[in-house]
Amino acid sequence: MLPRSRTLPSRIHHGVVEERHDIRHYLQVEVQPKAQTESEAINPQSNYSKCFDDDGRLKRTGTFWTASSHIITAVIGSGVLSLAWAIGQLGWVAGPIVMFLFAVVNLYTSNLLSQCYRTGDPLTGQRNYTYMDAVKANLGGKSVMVCGLIQYLNLFGVAIGYTIAASVSMMAIKRSNCFHKSSGKDPCHMSSNGYMITFGIIEVLFSQIPDFDQVWWLSIVAAIMSFTYSSVGLGLGIGKVAENKSFKGSLTGIGIGTTTHAGTVTAMQKLWRSLQALGAIAFAYSFSLVLIEIQDTIRSPPAEHKTMKKATFFSIVVTTIFYMLCGCFGYAAFGDTAPGNLLTGFGFYNPYWLLDIANVAIVVHLVGAYQVY
Secondary structure (H helix, E strand, C coil), X not given: XXXXXXXXXCCEECCEECCCCCHHHHHCCCCCCCCCCHHHHHCHHHHCCCCECCCCCECCCECHHHHHHHHHHHHCCXXXXXXXXXXXXXXXXXXXXXXXXXXXXXXHHHHHHHCCCEECCCCCCEECCCHXXXXXXXXXXXXXXXXXXXXXXHHHHHHHHHHHHHHHHHHHHHHHHHHHHHCCXXXXXXXXXXHHHHXXXXXXXXXXXXXXXXXXXXXXXXXXXXXXXXXXXXXXXXXXXXXXXXXXXXXXXXXXXXXXXXXXCCHHHHHHHHHHHHHHHHHHCCCHHHHHHHXXXXXXXXXXXXXXXXXXXXXXXXXXXXXXXXXHHHHXXXXXXXXXXXXXXXXXXXXXXXXHHHHHHHHHXXXXXHHHC
């Protein structure tokens, strides 16, 4: 028997139902489904909602610039004014190297953390709104408790540091004016307790404003303030170097046997001061605890982690350059006697009005940064 034609209708042949195979079967072209664009993949609700994101929340409006301003606000704090002292403990060689290494480590870890904003797929995965959400989604178990304890202890320490720094700056304004009026004859001793209470009351009042920490201009104002007082410190340092007509300091930092206002530096004190300097530089770069929260303000597309990586890189480069300038010129101006804070340690006394402006900027910045944290 001749083989059955492939063009005939299907029928039972040798007890088996044959499928129809006509010429159309061989000419049929399988059409692949149209690939989703990144915008559709990230935000599946975009086709029918212009007000909400894929998680049902109001559309996020953050951009590269707002994220950068948030990061700069969180990173550049009054700690920048202590970098001259930190470099003074480590010297011209180790000081800048350590600062650069901390910048690289912070950039690397921040990029890793930005990948944890979404669980699973980086485009359509479930969002993690806070650092603790990311820990719970990626680690779980006891790690949540341990990381949570560390985070809140850190935040508690930051809050205390901000309160003390703000009160010291408030007090420095009054002391600066006191020195000016008495021509330096009055020591102008005063307590900072009242200023700390005032700062606390201000923060309590601001915390009652709904979503005050998410106001778009808050971080921009705080970032401007941070650049203001940092620029004043940098400018005064450059002016002091020009006045001295030389760079002070040494390759290895403050030496054993050097006499300071606290006494003679011993070998143990040198070690302790060096460790303190490492801590001061590390603290100056700290913002990882609020990175996820900052990333949660960014709109998409493009994917949030892409924008966050660019903002992180830009912010850390800017802050590192600024840190290098402030720290190095401050150390060059004062050498081993560099104060712990260029503006409140009274390394400078004049022009007093410029110091007042810088200290007001510190207070305004810390008020905003406290709310961001």
